[in-house]
Amino acid sequence: MRLKYPSSIKIVRIPCTGKVDILHILRAFEMGADGVYAVGCMEGDCHYDSGNFRARKRVEQARKILDTIGIGGERVQMYNLSAGEGPLFAKYAVEMHEKILKLGPNPLKLAKKKAA
Amino acid sequence: MIVADKKPIEEIIEEIKDYTTILILGCNECVTVCEAGGKKEVGILASALRMYFLNQGKDVTIDERTLERQCDHEYLEEIRDVADQYDAIVSLACGVGVQFTAEEYHTVPVIPGVNTCFLGATEARGLWTERCQACGECILARTGGICPVSRCAKRILNGPCGGSSNGKCEINKELDCAWQLIIDRLDALGKLDDYETISPIKDWSTDRAGGPRKVVREDVQL
Structure with missing residues (x-):
């Protein structure tokens, strides 16, 4: 297929999105990520039954925390697609990339520069 | 816990x-x-x-x-x-x-x-419910293993009260009437005769009414 998606995106491979924890998402922001999105299987198609639903809930909780602390919950997103939907994977990557470009960099980067 | x-x-x-x-x-x-x-x-x-x-x-x-x-x-x-x-x-x-x-x-x-x-139990993932109020004088042996002190809104010891309707409590239609649960359990245990025994007035001095409590166990003290 050789589809292109933005080089800004770093893929972290996990066995199931059910493995994603709020802490992983928060740590990514602490380490300077501008945005984080989880790509899980289609709802109802999870091999572990409910992994993608767990991920969705954790993404929602991470959103709330990021909103509370002023980083912006909209920087976190959950997507669902099947393993056969390569073009959709690339489309979501572009969508997320553009969304983050609009939102600008992680505010912590600016704060770190100011503090330095 | x-x-x-x-x-x-x-x-x-x-x-x-x-x-x-x-x-x-x-x-x-x-x-x-x-x-x-x-x-x-x-x-x-x-x-x-x-x-x-x-x-x-x-x-x-x-x-x-x-x-x-x-x-x-x-x-x-x-x-x-x-x-x-x-x-x-x-x-x-x-x-x-x-x-x-x-x-x-x-x-x-x-x-x-x-x-x-x-003090409660994990009923399901993300759902914890109260089971004990640490009253200091356990009566579960007489109530089919269901605690009216923690699970009845009125903490009554000879229930149910008039607010029990279709097995639910009058304060909340989602809430089971503790005394309905007690009667059902005593029935299942074949101990409904126990229900006829009137519970005496409870000594609440072992509850918070007696002020902050302590347990002293000289047998395990060093």
């Missing part, structure tokens, strides 16, 4: 905003099981607070530590060497752990990071 719920991050921020070195102290026992104050919740809160203060342009150090228990001297001793280095400790243990930590480290402010709710 003791069931606690997370405090809103905003409330914790308000309490600690004037400090610059803070320890977030978790507990490996009950609050870990009810997902309010274990190692993971310590990590989440500490990460959120670090980002909040950095974003506010404040130089605040937030460290993380989780003890086996905060309600025992021996485990609290593990932070003896470092406790004084902090302006404040946010304890994610239950109210017992918060107070015991405060007693152990008298000059360091200890701030609660959770709301301690009740």
Whole structure:
């Protein structure tokens, strides 16, 4: 297929999105990520039954925390697609990339520069 | 176990905003099981607070530590060497752990990071319900293993009252009438005759009515 998606995106491979924890998402922001999105299987198609639903809930909780602390919950997103939907994977990557470009960099980067 | 719920991050921020070195102290026992104050919740809160203060342009150090228990001297001793280095400790243990930590480290402010709710059980993932009010004189042997003190809104000992309708309590249609549960269980046990026995007036002096309580066991004291 050789589809292109933005080089800004770093893929972290996990066995199931059910493995994603709020802490992983928060740590990514602490380490300077501008945005984080989880790509899980289609709802109802999870091999572990409910992994993608767990991920969705954790993404929602991470959103709330990021909103509370002023980083912006909209920087976190959950997507669902099947393993056969390569073009959709690339489309979501572009969508997320553009969304983050609009939102600008992680505010912590600016704060770190100011503090330095 | 003791069931606690997370405090809103905003409330914790308000309490600690004037400090610059803070320890977030978790507990490996009950609050870990009810997902309010274990190692993971310590990590989440500490990460959120670090980002909040950095974003506010404040130089605040937030460290993380989780003890086996905060309600025992021996485990609290593990932070003896470092406790004084902090302006404040946010304890994610239950109210017992918060107070015991405060007693152990008298000059360091200890701030609660959770709301301690009740003695309960995990009914399902994310659902904890009350089962015991620690009244100090257990009557479960007479009530089919179902506690009217903690599960009946009126705490009545000879129920049900007139507010019981279709097995539910009048205060909430979702809430089971404890006395309906008791009668059903006594029936299942073939002990409905026990229901006919009137419970005597309970000695509430072993409950909170008698003031703060203590258990003294000379047989195990050193």
